[in-house]
Amino acid sequence: MKNKAEEFVIGLEIHLALNTKSKLFCGCSTNISGVEPNSLCCPTCLGLPGSKPRVNKRAIDFGIMVAKALNCEINPRMFFSRKSYFYPDMPKNFQISQYELPLAKGGYLKISEKKIGIRRIQIEEDPGRLIHVGGDITSAEYVLVDYNRSGIPLLEIVTEPDFTSTGEVKEFLSKLSMILQYLGAYDPKKEASMRIDANISMGGGRVEVKNITGFKAVESALSYEIIRQRNIMRRGGKVVRETRHFDPVSNTTRSLRAKEMEEDYGFILDTDLAEVAIDEKWIKDLENKIPELPDERVRRFVEEYKISERNAKVIVYTDKAFADFFEKCCEIYDKPTQVANWMVTDLLKSLNYNKISIDESEVEPEGFVEILKMIDEGKISGRIGKELVKRYVASGKNPREIVEEEDLTVLRGREELEEVVKKVLKENKNAVEDYRKGNKKAIEFLIGKALAKTGGRADPKLLREILLEFLK
Ligand SMILES: [Zn+2]
Structure with a gap:
């Protein structure tokens, strides 16, 4: 049983790689996937003496847009600080970040019927990537460092400790990720583009779980941590304040070190970088560029296409391309309710089964709509339609072909179907008996058998008619 002392709150620090072409303080490319280690570096992102960092305006643009979309207040003065620490992922022994004044503060994001407070949003550079060979962070034989990632702009979003369940965390992250994608600020397909530190407080103790990558891992990490802390308290122990590391292979967390306080990092102003003034005009110009965001799109889908809110949410929150697909289908086929129903059931099921997104598949609005049209025309049965969706997703082959x-x-020929029905009645004497004894549901079983015999091609209405006649 849950008692009061076992209630917990969760706060998140989310690091998102901003979708800029070049790094935060130099011209090196951010396109590091599949590139030879340490090939996309320069004196600036390696922090060599004499290098001259200059801030990437596009990163600030993205930061402002995200801050506005999350209802934050933007600080008119922007400057960077050096967060000093000694670790192999940072060759210059400090990370350029923000401390005294973040880019923005005091916002919120609404999930279901609850607002999650946004404490601060800041921009900072990513450190290099450590590759642990022969083990993980606590057991590796040795460590390699790749500085290609060093200097990629990160947006750090710190929430208030407003989450009271892992479900809320999941909903928040999916919504946040979607908003950033709509703003073009973030690409979830890039490796490790979302990394999360989670703070869990229960019964007075506060534990930080570091470096959780991606949605799924967050749920596992939090679930493990909540159970671990509950067990400590049930045994009469006390949860100690510490930093833990999440291991995605075993789905457990391990103690890394006693939690450092903010003061443990020496923060000093970065005097290599000039202060940036963010004026009203800059903010207004960007605000005007903010496209329709997911929640607004859901509302519009309900109003404009008269589809259910549930369907609208599934379509919009699956991914942006899926929602675009819906609108394209509606342009060429004037039955939005049908399109929506088929998309959230059969199409989505097939995409998930094949583990691909709509834009990774070869499915086009024209071909998909063909299936619905053929059903309208009475050319194929709904059952064949379902089969076609599966095959279209798997092979990309045009359904009409x-x-x-x-x-x-x-199959429309009555005689042909009568033959099928006769056979089915012969082979399923028990069901026929049941039906005659008053179990009217037995007819559904017989229809199913007859449909199967025709490979799903029979018109179920006609089949029912013939069956009823024969059963008289
Ligand atoms: Zn560089």
Whole structure:
């Protein structure tokens, strides 16, 4: 049973790689995937003496847009500080970050019926990447360092400790990720583009779990940590304040070190970088560029296309391309409710089964709509339609072609169907008996059998008619 002392709150620090072409303080490319280690570095992102960092305006633009979308107040003065620490991922022994004044503060993001407070948003540079060979962070034989990632702009978003369940964390992160994608500020397909530190406080103790990568891992890390802390308290122990590391292989967390306080880092102003003034005009110009965001899109889908709110949410929150796909289908086929129903059931199921997104598949609005049209025309049965969605997602082959080539059109010949029904009645004497004894549901079973015999091509209405006649 849950008692009061076991209640917990969670706060997040989310690091998102901003989708800029070049790094935060130099012209090196951020396109590091599949590139030879340490090949995209220069004196600035390595922090060599005499290097001259200059801030990437696009990163600040993205930061301002995200801050506005999250209802934050933007500080008119922006400057950077050096966060000093000694670690192999930082060759210059400090990370350029923000401390005294963040880019923005005091916002919120609404999830379900709850607002999650945003404490601060700041811009900082990513450190290099450590590769632990022969083990993980606590057991590796040796460590390699790749500085390609060093200097990539990160947006750090710090929430208030407003989460009271892992479900809320998941909903928040999915919504946040979606908003940033709509702003073009973030690409979830880039490796480790979202990294999270989570603070969990229960019964007075506060534990920070560091470097959780991606959505799924957050849920596992938090679930493990909540159970671990509960167990300590049930045994009468006390949760100690510490920093822990999440191991995605074993889905557990391990103690790294006693939690450092902010003061443990020597923060000093970075005098190599000039202060940036963010005036009203800059903010207004960017505000005007903010596109329709996911929640507004859901509302519009309900109003404009008259689809259910549930369907609108599934379509919008699956991903942006999925919602674009819906609108393209509606442009060429005037039955939004049908499009929505088929998208959130059969299409989504097939995409998930094949582990691809709509833009990774070969499915086009034209081909998808063809399936619905063929059902409208009475050319194929709904059951064949479902089959076609599966095959279209798996092979990319045009559904109308599949129907023509394999002759999947609806069987209309009454005589042909009567033959099928006769056979089914003969083979399923028990069901026939049941039906005659008053179990009217037995007819559904018989229809199913008859449909299967025709490979799903029969018109179920006609089948029912014939069956009823024969059963009289
Ligand atoms: Zn560089």
